[in-house]
Amino acid sequence: MSGDGSGVVALYGNGAAIAETTKKSTFSVKVGLAQMLRGGVIMDVVTPEQARIAEEAGACAVMALERVPADIRAQGGVARMSDPGLIKEIKRAVTIPVMAKARIGHFVEAQILEAIGVDYVDESEVLTPADDANHINKHNFRIPFVCGCRDLGEALRRIREGAAMIRTKGEAGTGNIIEAVRHVRSVMGNIRVLRNMDDDEVFSFAKSIAAPYDLVMQTKQLGRLPVVHFAAGGVATPADAALMMQLGCDGVFVGSGIFKSGDPSKRARAIVQAVTHYSDPEILADVSSGLGEAMVGINLNDDKVERFASRSE
Amino acid sequence: MTATVGVLALQGSYNEHLAVLRRLGVKGVQVRKPEHLNDLGALIIPGGESTTMAKLAEYHNLFPALRDFVRTGKPVWGTCAGLIFLANKAVGQKSGGQELIGGLDCTVHRNFFGSQLESFETQISVPELAAKEGGPPCFRAVFIRAPAILEAGPDVEILASYSFPIGKPTIEEAALQEGKVIVAVRQANLLGTAFHPELTADVRWHRFFLKMGKWTEEEASTSALGPDVQRRDRIDLPIFE
Numbered sequence: 101m102s103g104d105g106s107g108v109v110a111l112y113g114n115g116a117a118i119a120e121t122t123k124k125s126t127f128s129v130k131v132g133l134a135q136m137l138r139g140g141v142i143m144d145v146v147t148p149e150q151a152r153i154a155e156e157a158g159a160c161a162v163m164a165l166e167r168v169p170a171d172i173r174a175q176g177g178v179a180r181m182s183d184p185g186l187i188k189e190i191k192r193a194v195t196i197p198v199m200a201k202a203r204i205g206h207f208v209e210a211q212i213l214e215a216i217g218v219d220y221v222d223e224s225e226v227l228t229p230a231d232d233a234n235h236i237n238k239h240n241f242r243i244p245f246v247c248g249c250r251d252l253g254e255a256l257r258r259i260r261e262g263a264a265m266i267r268t269k270g271e272a273g274t275g276n277i278i279e280a281v282r283h284v285r286s287v288m289g290n291i292r293v294l295r296n297m298d299d300d301e302v303f304s305f306a307k308s309i310a311a312p313y314d315l316v317m318q319t320k321q322l323g324r325l326p327v328v329h330f331a332a333g334g335v336a337t338p339a340d341a342a343l344m345m346q347l348g349c350d351g352v353f354v355g356s357g358i359f360k361s362g363d364p365s366k367r368a369r370a371i372v373q374a375v376t377h378y379s380d381p382e383i384l385a386d387v388s389s390g391l392g393e394a395m396v397g398i399n400l401n402d403d404k405v406e407r408f409a410s411r412s413e
Numbered sequence: 414m415t416a417t418v419g420v421l422a423l424q425g426s427y428n429e430h431l432a433v434l435r436r437l438g439v440k441g442v443q444v445r446k447p448e449h450l451n452d453l454g455a456l457i458i459p460g461g462e463s464t465t466m467a468k469l470a471e472y473h474n475l476f477p478a479l480r481d482f483v484r485t486g487k488p489v490w491g492t493c494a495g496l497i498f499l500a501n502k503a504v505g506q507k508s509g510g511q512e513l514i515g516g517l518d519c520t521v522h523r524n525f526f527g528s529q530l531e532s533f534e535t536q537i538s539v540p541e542l543a544a545k546e547g548g549p550p551c552f553r554a555v556f557i558r559a560p561a562i563l564e565a566g567p568d569v570e571i572l573a574s575y576s577f578p579i580g581k582p583t584i585e586e587a588a589l590q591e592g593k594v595i596v597a598v599r600q601a602n603l604l605g606t607a608f609h610p611e612l613t614a615d616v617r618w619h620r621f622f623l624k625m626g627k628w629t630e631e632e633a634s635t636s637a638l639g640p641d642v643q644r645r646d647r648i649d650l651p652i653f654e
Contacts, residue, residue: 122535122577128653129532132557132612135650136460136493139424155507158468160424160461195507195524196462197558219529219558242530318651326651369472376423376469377445 130244130264133197133219134328137161137265137351141341141372142330144168144355146186148193150364157368161197161219163353164190169226169273170356170395173406179227181209184216191218199246204412205231207240214243220265222246225411226272226355235412238262248332250283250409252290253309255325257413260312266325268349269409270333273356275397277334277343279409284331284347294320324348333409336361336395338374338388345378362392416626419444419453421479423469425461425494429611432649433619447478455488455626458495458514460557460609463523466494467511476512483516486602488625496605497521497560504563517603518566525561525594525607532557537573537596537608539617545624546617553615554596554608561607562595573597573606599625614652 123129140160145151151162166182167175181202191198197219202209204223209230213221223236225248238245239262248269249255255266268287270280290309297305297320306316318326331344332353341352352375354368361367370387377383398405418434420427422443434441441457444450456479458466470476483489483499491499501515505523526532536551543550552573565571576593596607602625610618 122533124530124533126534126653128555128612129534129557131650131653132555132609133529133532135426135429135612136462136557138426138428138461139422140462140465152508155464156468156509158465158472160465195505196464197529214530217528217530244529322649322651324650328650369468372465372469373472380445 125242125244127264131327133244134246134265137197137330138328139376140351141368141375142199142351142353143358143368144353145190145359148189150359151190151193151198153365154358154368155194155196157365158372159196159368160351161199162190162194163199163201163222163355164218165201168356168359169408170275170360171273172226173273173398179203181206181212181227184212187213187218188216191216201227202236203227204229205234205236207236210236210241210243210245214241218243220244220246222267223263224248225269225408229411232412235261238264246330248409248412249287251286251309252294252319252325253311254413255287255329256309256311256315256319259315259325259327263327265328265330267330267332267353268344270331270335271398271400271405272333272408273398274334274400274405275336275357275360275395276400277336277340278400280331280333280335280344281347283333283409284344284349287325287329288348291319291324295323335371336397337391338367338370338384341371342374342378342384345375351375357395360395362394367391367394416440416454416623417442417452418623419450419456421456421458421466421495423461423475424465425459426492426609426611427459427461428649429609430457430459430492430619433611433616437616437619437623439623446473447475450478450482453482453487455622456482456490457622458489458491458498459611460493460495463494463497464507464511466498467513471512476514479514480516483514483603488602488604488622489516490604490606490622491517492606492609492611493557493559496562496607497523499603499605500562503560517598517600517605518569519562519595519598519600519605520564521560522563523560524558525563526556526559529558532559535575537575539573539597541570541572542617542621546620548615548617552610552617553613554610555612556596556608559596559607562598562605565595565598566600569598569600571595571598612652614654 246265247258336357
């Protein structure tokens with residue numbers, strides 16, 4: 101609260117300008133956009149043309165990148181924030197929200213993304229982490245953040261740091277859904293355990309999952325994560341997307357799955373429909389037909405495959 | 414006429430609308446296919462990405478059924494993306510435009526306030542709402558990448574406007590509009606709001622909408638929730654103050 105450099109610490113809510121009724125970037129405004137994305141598909145794109153294909157297929161937002169996760173895996177090296185010029189070009193090409201990724205802990209990349217006016221920042225383990233101990237303090241930003249998680253404790257730690265939206269980590273760029281399923285089952289399973297827990301036991305439970313007590317208690321009362329919860333990391337088919345929805349996710353990120361497949365436009369459209377009609381097997385059968393080749397995918401039993409998900413806690 | 418309220422559940426904040434209806438004790442159902450519109454007393458088109466919702470409606474041939482529903486004279490309410498759907502004319506769309514339901518005689522600017530950094534919440538003055546539903550004369554309105562109504566026809570009743578500081582560089586129309594845009598309207602059976610009453614605790618807009626129907630007060634308030642309410646529906650996000 102003392103960002104003016106005067107050295108005076110203003111007490112929160114004490115003597116603040118009460119007359120100002122219009123407030124930007126409140127937590128409700130940050131979560132609000134995520135709520136508008138619910139039931140939708142967010143697609144990774146690397147060019148303005150791909151962004152237009154995604155928009156035409158019915159994506160509710162696009163993630164602007166230089167390389168999709170499958171290429172990051174294949175090419176190796178350090179993966180960083182994309183060229184702001186490319187992100188701006190993609191922003192100009194579409195009217196839907198545009199997200200972009202910053203490295204974990206790299207708050208300057210996040211400042212740059214805020215300056216060019218993207219709609220959401222993904223603090224992502226898919227890029228090479230910049231800080232192995234700390235995530236970005238997301239309360240310091242006007243722009244909302246989405247962060248990955250593998251379990252309930254990780255999700256609530258990110259929310260405490262200011263994330264307004266959570267996604268599973270999965271294993272990006274593999275086209276293999278197993279890790280995303282593991283992560284969403286872990287979160288949902290822990291919430292079910294929490295639901296049936298005596299209030300007296302929640303203190304110890306919060307300690308065991310290394311999460312803030314108040315958020316654990318809020319999660320117990322709600323019976324779900326207190327922010328919008330998307331699936332991500334390994335979604336390659338309409339059935340994968342519907343699976344994640346039936347497991348209780350609010351929407352789906354699709355990375356390499358679309359533009360690494362045989363017919364991106366058709367597959368994108370099918371996944372969008374699968375997320376809306378996730379509990380209607382007849383429509384799922386219909387949209388899954390004749391999609392051409394899916395992305396090849398990587399078997400995760402192979403120890404040589406690098407695990408992006410374990411890059412942060 | 415029954416008091417079952419349908420919420421278009423293609424994409425967006427339909428769960429939030431259903432949660433408010435539950436708090437009011439009104440039965441709400443999800444609408445995904447044309448046949449789901451049968452036997453509904455009213456329809457809410459929620460916020461979300463209007464291009465996404467238009468694409469999904471097009472894939473499953475929902476537009477003719479939605480237009481028929483609007484013509485029956487039953488209450489239809491669009492919030493944010495839903496307002497764009499109901500407008501006769503929308504500007505600022507994606508290249509190639511998008512299909513609209515139409516019916517509301519006004520011109521809507523699709524993303525008038527700009528990107529997420531320009532999203533905001535504020536108190537707007539709502540004299541008509543307060544006169545009908547009581548409560549304070551203002552309403553906490555959350556605008557998310559919101560549209561605004563630039564022009565409204567003679568039959569359209571203006572329920573709320575928003576004044577913003579003139580000369581903001583991000584809003585090019587500021588000078589033209591004298592710093593004021595329309596954000597809530599009613600025309601016969603149609604209600605449109607550019608903000609999201611489903612994201613706040615104040616249920617007056619929902620009550621106002623429910624009273625636009627031809628059913629009696631009793632019918633609307635006593636229709637108990639049926640057993641077909643899905644388990645997942647009952648769980649929803651908190652309301653952030």
